[in-house]
Amino acid sequence: MAKIKKSVELSDKKISFEMEKVLYKVIRFFPSQMTLDVMVYEDGVKQGMRNIPFAHLPKSAKKLIKAN
Numbered sequence: 001m002a003k004i005k006k007s008v009e010l011s012d013k014k015i016s017f018e019m020e021k022v023l024y025k026v027i028r029f030f031p032s033q034m035t036l037d038v039m040v041y042e043d044g045v046k047q048g049m050r051n052i053p054f055a056h057l058p059k060s061a062k063k064l065i066k067a068n
Helices: 059-066
Strands: 016-019 022-030 035-042 045-053
Antiparallel strands (some): 016 022, 022 035
16 A cells, blocks of 8 residues: 655655746645645845745646656
């Protein structure tokens, strides 16, 4: 039986994307829930960490994350 990963650490990959003038830097990916922990930056100021659904990402970011 295959072991299910609880999360995939992506902070070392330095994956970031921008949506609606807000910069998101990917920290980790949860394959079982299909969500991401991201650090949010608005106007260069760190706003904190959020958990967002994988489906809400831009296509370019999805390709980078699923390739891992």
